[in-house]
Amino acid sequence: MGTTELARRTTAHGGAVLASARDADQVVEACTGTLRPHELRVARGGKLSARLAHVPVGDLSVNRLRYGTSVTVSPAVPEEDNFLLTLPVAGTAVFRYGGSAAPATPGHGVIVGPYREFEFTIDAEYDQVVVRLDRGRVESVAAAMTGTTGPVHFDLGLDAAVAQVDGLLETAVELAVSSLAAARPQLLWQLEQVIIESLLLSQPSNRSRALGPGAAKPPSARVRRAMDYLRDHLAEPVSIAAVAAECGVSVRSLQESFRRDLDTTPGQWLKAQRLDRAHALLAGGSEHVTVTEVAYACGFFHLGEFGAAFKARYGVTPSSLLTPRR
Numbered sequence: 001m002g003t004t005e006l007a008r009r010t011t012a013h014g015g016a017v018l019a020s021a022r023d024a025d026q027v028v029e030a031c032t033g034t035l036r037p038h039e040l041r042v043a044r045g046g047k048l049s050a051r052l053a054h055v056p057v058g059d060l061s062v063n064r065l066r067y068g069t070s071v072t073v074s075p076a077v078p079e080e081d082n083f084l085l086t087l088p089v090a091g092t093a094v095f096r097y098g099g100s101a102a103p104a105t106p107g108h109g110v111i112v113g114p115y116r117e118f119e120f121t122i123d124a125e126y127d128q129v130v131v132r133l134d135r136g137r138v139e140s141v142a143a144a145m146t147g148t149t150g151p152v153h154f155d156l157g158l159d160a161a162v163a164q165v166d167g168l169l170e171t172a173v174e175l176a177v178s179s180l181a182a183a184r185p186q187l188l189w190q191l192e193q194v195i196i197e198s199l200l201l202s203q204p205s206n207r208s209r210a211l212g213p214g215a216a217k218p219p220s221a222r223v224r225r226a227m228d229y230l231r232d233h234l235a236e237p238v239s240i241a242a243v244a245a246e247c248g249v250s251v252r253s254l255q256e257s258f259r260r261d262l263d264t265t266p267g268q269w270l271k272a273q274r275l276d277r278a279h280a281l282l283a284g285g286s287e288h289v290t291v292t293e294v295a296y297a298c299g300f301f302h303l304g305e306f307g308a309a310f311k312a313r314y315g316v317t318p319s320s321l322l323t324p325r326r
Contacts, residue, residue: 014053037076058280059134078113083133091126100158109158146210161202189280282321
């Protein structure tokens with residue numbers, strides 16, 4: 001168990017995006033498509049021999065990346081749509097994000113957010129597992145857990161408690177390439193949810209106070225029951241009256257409970273869950289999946305409404321996620 005085993009499984013099960021690549025433009029193009037846009041500077045006298053293995057897991061991906069020489073990586077754009085959780089396997093690096101800096105060595109990883117400029121400099125021995133987390137999913141999960149929306153600012157250097165996520169990531173890599181994932185893609189969505197929740201609970205951030213001792217109360221038993229019922233019926237037309245009846249309360253009482261506990265309505269919460277599920281199915285689905293099938297499977301029966309809501313939430317159309325990944 002641990003980062004070394006996670007790296008081994010990522011290499012064994014991942015697609016080989018790069019294999020001893022020596023051309024800097026090729027390396028930048030591949031890493032941009034898999035991780036995020038960036039600029040690459042190779043140390044004087046250095047020769048690239050880059051390797052990149054990639055395992056998509058719904059909105060999340062697990063990647064093993066090694067440049068084979070000393071390099072400096074800096075951003076190509078000021079703001080991103082993802083978090084990068086970096087778990088070093090060997091070697092040494094220094095990461096800078098906003099006004100913070102942290103070393104990265106085996107056992108001491110970092111997490112780079114999407115909101116500020118970053119840069120990292122690595123030595124020739126540096127080998128790493130990079131977990132790409134969708135910004136929208138992280139912010140959505142944080143909002144559901146704390147009742148407040150907005151950016152999630154993690155500390156740059158990883159807390160030792162984050163090591164528990166390694167086991168979840170190993171499971172995600174194994175599940176992503178299994179026949180079970182093809183038959184039950186919602187399992188990947190659920191596992192990704194657990195990974196993000198674990199990260200939010202273990203890594204210090206601007207949401208830690210709301211998640212720790214003395215934090216706001218978690219959703220009431222009534223709201224949790226309603227949430228479970230709604231998750232179980234994502235693909236079906238569901239009336240709020242039916243949900244209220246399931247919980248043994250009036251519609252007004254249920255609405256007030258959601259407002260108090262989650263600062264939203266049951267209908268808005270259900271729509272967000274359906275969109276998140278649809279995003280996971282489209283991003284991780286087979287080449288034969290269609291937008292129509294996914295929309296219906298997630299409880300959307302008006303394709304125009306689905307497309308508009310999807311683009312408003314993620315900034316892209318549903319069909320754009322069906323484009324084969326590089």
